Amino acid sequence: MQELGKKENDMQTLMPKGFYTCVKNLGIKDETLDFTVIMSSTVANAAAMFTQSRFCGAPIPIGKKNVANGKLQCFVINSKNANVATGEEGIRNVQEIVNLVAQELAIAPENILPSSTGVIGHQLPMEKIRNGIINLKEQLVEGGLEKSAQAIMTTDTYPKCKICKVGNATLVGIAKGSGMIEPNMATMLSYFVTDAEIPAATLQTIFKEAVNQSFNMVSVDTDTSTSDTVAIMANGLAGKVDIKQFTEALNNMSIDLAKEIARDGEGATKLVEVTVNESSSFAQAKKVAKSIVNSPLVKTAIFGKDANWGRIAMAIGKCEDEVDLNPENISIYFGETLIYQGKPIDTVDLSVIQEYLENSEIQIKVSLGLGNEEATVWGCDLSYDYVKINGSYTT
Amino acid sequence: MQELGKKENDMQTLMPKGFYTCVKNLGIKDETLDFTVIMSSTVANAAAMFTQSRFCGAPIPIGKKNVANGKLQCFVINSKNANVATGEEGIRNVQEIVNLVAQELAIAPENILPSSTGVIGHQLPMEKIRNGIINLKEQLVEGGLEKSAQAIMTTDTYPKCKICKVGNATLVGIAKGSGMIEPNMATMLSYFVTDAEIPAATLQTIFKEAVNQSFNMVSVDTDTSTSDTVAIMANGLAGKVDIKQFTEALNNMSIDLAKEIARDGEGATKLVEVTVNESSSFAQAKKVAKSIVNSPLVKTAIFGKDANWGRIAMAIGKCEDEVDLNPENISIYFGETLIYQGKPIDTVDLSVIQEYLENSEIQIKVSLGLGNEEATVWGCDLSYDYVKINGSYTT
Structure with a gap:
């Protein structure tokens, strides 16, 4: 364009x-x-x-x-x-x-x-x-x-x-x-x-x-x-x-x-892009990606610039109906950095991710190891200002 | 007990x-x-x-x-x-x-x-x-x-x-x-x-x-x-x-x-109880009740003691699969106060609700006008402290 x-x-x-x-x-x-x-x-x-x-x-x-x-x-x-x-x-x-x-x-x-x-x-x-x-x-x-x-x-x-x-x-x-x-x-x-x-x-x-x-x-x-x-x-x-x-x-x-x-989401300080690939269907990829981008624990961690990737694992896991999801096959990336692949990557320097989280656009990538479909969704972090804006919007 | x-x-x-x-x-x-x-x-x-x-x-x-x-x-x-x-x-x-x-x-x-x-x-x-x-x-x-x-x-x-x-x-x-x-x-x-x-x-x-x-x-x-x-x-x-x-x-x-x-939810200042009755099934009642108690806009309004009942309407409406939901049949209460029944209740004094929202336990009741089933769920408000606690929990 x-x-x-x-x-x-x-x-x-x-x-x-x-x-x-x-x-x-x-x-x-x-x-x-x-x-x-x-x-x-x-x-x-x-x-x-x-x-x-x-x-x-x-x-x-x-x-x-x-x-x-x-x-x-x-x-x-x-x-x-x-x-x-x-x-x-x-x-x-x-x-x-x-x-x-x-x-x-x-x-x-x-x-x-x-x-x-x-x-x-x-x-x-x-x-x-x-x-x-x-x-x-x-x-x-x-x-x-x-x-x-x-x-x-x-x-x-x-x-x-x-x-x-x-x-x-x-x-x-x-x-x-x-x-x-x-x-x-x-x-x-x-x-x-x-x-x-x-x-x-x-x-x-x-x-x-x-x-x-x-x-x-x-x-x-x-x-x-x-x-x-x-x-x-x-x-x-x-x-x-x-x-x-x-x-x-x-x-x-x-x-x-x-x-x-x-x-420009209410109170947002960061744009968050989540891509889920190697999925068995587009619907599954979208569901997992939305689960991550919507998780208040993931959103607050990103707001706090906290490399708490375990919350991404949690958000994947709560897609309970997706019975073929298996932690052993899953990989999780912050930006280009692989932090989990069936188990935590020991060699990752968390300070590198911490630094990455200073950016105003954060990319999270998850590979499910199941197929060839993928989906990308967008959201934002959850900040004090979201609470402020919505604790006093009207009436 | x-x-x-x-x-x-x-x-x-x-x-x-x-x-x-x-x-x-x-x-x-x-x-x-x-x-x-x-x-x-x-x-x-x-x-x-x-x-x-x-x-x-x-x-x-x-x-x-x-x-x-x-x-x-x-x-x-x-x-x-x-x-x-x-x-x-x-x-x-x-x-x-x-x-x-x-x-x-x-x-x-x-x-x-x-x-x-x-x-x-x-x-x-x-x-x-x-x-x-x-x-x-x-x-x-x-x-x-x-x-x-x-x-x-x-x-x-x-x-x-x-x-x-x-x-x-x-x-x-x-x-x-x-x-x-x-x-x-x-x-x-x-x-x-x-x-x-x-x-x-x-x-x-x-x-x-x-x-x-x-x-x-x-x-x-x-x-x-x-x-x-x-x-x-x-x-x-x-x-x-x-x-x-x-x-x-x-x-x-x-x-x-x-x-x-x-x-005692993270950062909670209020216990929120949502009861949905006159539902066509327990599953429907639970789904609508969960939609309300989980809505960040409802949660922040309660934190802000804001009688913004329209957000309850929104949270009911987003249960899109429940095709028999019809705003004309629905009633919404804060505590004992009826504020919507097919249309806004003009005679409600919003300051009464504002006062009600000072309580540490808030009850929201919704009647769907569809049947006899009901469900009650519990949650809490969404405060600055939820963001604070989770913006810096680990690593």
């Missing part, structure tokens, strides 16, 4: 054709940006994936229904309030927002995908939102996705926006984390737009693959959100592209954004 | 007949107690359950083999080193300990159940252990279980020992936590001894039931240990007892010890 300059002017010139945004503060919680609309000038081919939560947010079923035909024209997103566990009133509210935005922008409400993120269990401040939508069309600017990335933030410490060229087309992706993050079959909020021309069916296939190897491999805290949504619009204004190239760009950008989410 | 006095003299007089202990420091890590032997004067009926970890400690397979015939005479336990991930040498070491203890005590090695708890991945300091076993028999004292409870501690802040009478017999249970705790089909270390006469088959049945509703319902940090062991010896010296009474006493004592482990 060719990653382009990050200066605002660069971004602006390089934005995909025919995408307009509006970003503003509606005062939902405070004075930071909390509302954005991302619109294509024409109806675009689209794909989306959503949280599997049984307690999902009010916008989720509406988004699902609207993207079902592979067409969308607009994302409308608010932060600071998730509109979850809000009963019938919550559903009426999101429907009203979609209708008001459609009316203002003169587009079909069925082509809008709505999202909300923030605190659970509070009704949206509808008066403020209604006022914010008035004259929306006049407030649209061309491009501006990097500012949309700001408006969707909750506890993120920086906006996440990536841009790259694929042939004549451009692909932009934005995402937000940073707690309640263990996406399953979908993700936190992330939106992609491109002016490449890609058939809806193809888009759905390659998008699902990209999400499964990126966002679905991230865990900050094992807490699957009620509001996870990832969506893409391809409006075709830049014409056809090489699908293989586009797929590769989409995969790389998804992984990049997923890693950013892990790196 | 009649719980008896906690003064050492009381304990001593009330100990079950024919149990002897030795408790000492072998210098495995520091100068605190780290080794204990608990022996019955006669071969006792016995039952035990063990961790399901695929990376289990070297003592586990030996304990499993030795208890298989329903007979044991002795527990030998060290703390400060778990003898896990230590390869062939670790297995040879535990076998040597069992043989040395058997020789010194003039009992059969097949009647010994060995356990180790502490750091993973280091070989036991065998020279110190061999020296510690010399003349063991002369060092045995009658009773003394409450001191054994001290010797098995790692990061526990206090020893856990319960005693009660059942007819003419006495039942004593000891246990240790307090991190790497999410037992599955077995538990952290816990040992029971009684002089009641109970057939081995009956003992196994009632013991398994007791463990399943107590230790297996506890989670401090989702990290299933490599060394979980819970075992009981019944030497029969006090004669027959009413089995129903004994079962009840064993159940209550198991739950009491399990709750102590949660209350």
Whole structure:
């Protein structure tokens, strides 16, 4: 992936054709940006994936229904309030927002995908939102996705926006984390737009693959959100592209954004990458890797720069259903250093690992000695700040 | 359960007949107690359950083999080193300990159940252990279980020992936590001894039931240990007892010890009890309850005394496989206060919940509106001290 300059002017010139945004503060919680609309000038081919939560947010079923035909024209997103566990009133509210935005922008409400993120269990401040939508069309600017990335933030410490060229087309992706993050079959909020021309069916296939190897491999805290949504619009204004190239760009950008989410996990001081190979299946490799990256004892050890690799052994061992796991066949590495291979490696100088743990990106590799499958997942350490942020987030 | 006095003299007089202990420091890590032997004067009926970890400690397979015939005479336990991930040498070491203890005590090695708890991945300091076993028999004292409870501690802040009478017999249970705790089909270390006469088959049945509703319902940090062991010896010296009474006493004592482990979880400031009822199955109730009690976002909210009940909704929702869960049917309570019933309860004064969260024991109740099954689990909050303790535990 060719990653382009990050200066605002660069971004602006390089934005995909025919995408307009509006970003503003509606005062939902405070004075930071909390509302954005991302619109294509024409109806675009689209794909989306959503949280599997049984307690999902009010916008989720509406988004699902609207993207079902592979067409969308607009994302409308608010932060600071998730509109979850809000009963019938919550559903009426999101429907009203979609209708008001459609009316203002003169587009079909069925082509809008709505999202909300923030605190659970509070009704949206509808008066403020209604006022914010008035004259929306006049407030649209061309491009501006990097500012949309700001408006969707909750506890993120920086906006996440990536841009790259694929042939004549451009692909932009934005995402937000940073707690309640263990996406399953979908993700936190992330939106992609491109002016490449890609058939809806193809888009759905390659998008699902990209999400499964990126966002679905991230865990900050094992807490699957009620509001996870990832969506893409391809409006075709830049014409056809090489699908293989586009797929590769989409995969790389998804992984990049997923890693950013892990790196910026609540309270995180380190990005942790866990690769499990020599596995008998991808599912087994993913399960073991997630068990390691999610273990609070592994996470705190990494935060404390403690070469306590025994906790990695524990986290492998607790995958109890994987009956073919055998400690005799297993190898464990911190970075490039082999520390266990059927038994502890006596010659390892633990101070070398201690030093390695000073890095801001930590790699753990485990070989199961069972087969040829592998999986890589991303997470972060568990710090005092995770407790601080979440001991006082709301109410 | 009649719980008896906690003064050492009381304990001593009330100990079950024919149990002897030795408790000492072998210098495995520091100068605190780290080794204990608990022996019955006669071969006792016995039952035990063990961790399901695929990376289990070297003592586990030996304990499993030795208890298989329903007979044991002795527990030998060290703390400060778990003898896990230590390869062939670790297995040879535990076998040597069992043989040395058997020789010194003039009992059969097949009647010994060995356990180790502490750091993973280091070989036991065998020279110190061999020296510690010399003349063991002369060092045995009658009773003394409450001191054994001290010797098995790692990061526990206090020893856990319960005693009660059942007819003419006495039942004593000891246990240790307090991190790497999410037992599955077995538990952290816990040992029971009684002089009641109970057939081995009956003992196994009632013991398994007791463990399943107590230790297996506890989670401090989702990290299933490599060394979980819970075992009981019944030497029969006090004669027959009413089995129903004994079962009840064993159940209550198991739950009491399990709750102590949660209350004394690493860094815990609060015991959290989660009951899920109106469930379509026990498995579903347990799954939802565990999801709540294990959620780092719920745990940090309770630590922060934050009435953020939306995180409970999130934790229910992430049980994605439970497809019959429907937010419309669900009710959520903090203590006795109903805060969600298909929608947020507008009339709830959040300051009442805030005040409730000042308590040291927090109850969360969730009704699923699906059936008649229920489950109760125990856990604790997630505090700065969990991060502190585990960011610097070893190496």
